[in-house]
Amino acid sequence: MADIECLIVDWGGVLTQPVDHAVSAWMKADGIDDRIFEKVMGTWLGPTGSMEAHLNPVHAIERGELEVPHFEERLAQELTKYAHHEINHAGLLQRMFDHFTQADDMRGLVYRVRQLGYKTALLSNSWGNEYPRSGWDEMFDAVVISGEVGMRKPERRIYEFTLEQVGISAPAAVFVDDIKHNITAAVEVGMVGIHHKTYAETKLELSAILGQDLN
Structure with a gap:
């Protein structure tokens, strides 16, 4: 394994x-x-999320090809x-995202990794939502939002x-996401993948990969 130089994380389900x-x-509130x-x-x-954007509004909004009101x-x-x-x-989407709450433990983990000298980046598929970007300048060297760049996970590009x-080669990066097929795609590019389930599990796995005490 190459020396790890960068941590890349998802937003929804990882930093929330x-x-x-x-x-x-949200559904309970909307009945x-x-x-x-x-x-x-x-x-x-579909069963694998593989339908193309012209048939799939989710892929289209994630790439920024479909306006929020239309979606x-x-x-x-x-x-x-x-x-x-x-x-x-x-x-409708704002009502949904109003129920997303930040995962302060995971935010703290990313911050500590950056303080140790590693580069950090956010890679998120968006649904046209506004992100709570307060503190991101201190957390990330780069921010990539799917709808802003016209690409989406799990596309290789x-x-x-x-x-x-971030100027890093794939083997020098760890990618953390809560969706398995996004991790699989990152590993195919050459990154090290962590399938996020809980803070404790991700911290333990990341600590082992980096060889660092992340407490």
Whole structure:
């Protein structure tokens, strides 16, 4: 293994509390059964999330190819179809992201890694959402948001683009994400991957990879 020089992390589900917790809270507030959102996403993404953007609104919004109001209209239409009551499309995504809470333990971990002299970067698939960027200048050397660069995970090119932003080769980077196929794609590029589940597990695995005490 090459000497690690950089830590790259996802946002939703890594630097925030688990995505499914936020989505469940939003659906409860909007009076939507949890299974309905899962059904819509399953229809749009397919079993492996491999459908192309012209058929897949999720891929399109993540690349910045679909405006937020149009995505909200399409999502609300699909949710309404299964919910059997009208889902208000206006501000739908903001209502969802209002339930995302920051994971202070993971933010602290990234900050400590950078303080040790490693480069750090954020690599996130966006849904046109505003990010809470306070403190990011102290946390990251580079920030790559899918909708701002016209690429999305797990496309190879977005990993290569992120590596270019920090001037690091793939074997010298560790990538942390909560979605398994995003990790698989990063490993195929040559990075070391950590599938994030909990802070304790990620800290332990990252400590072993870096050979550092991250407490």
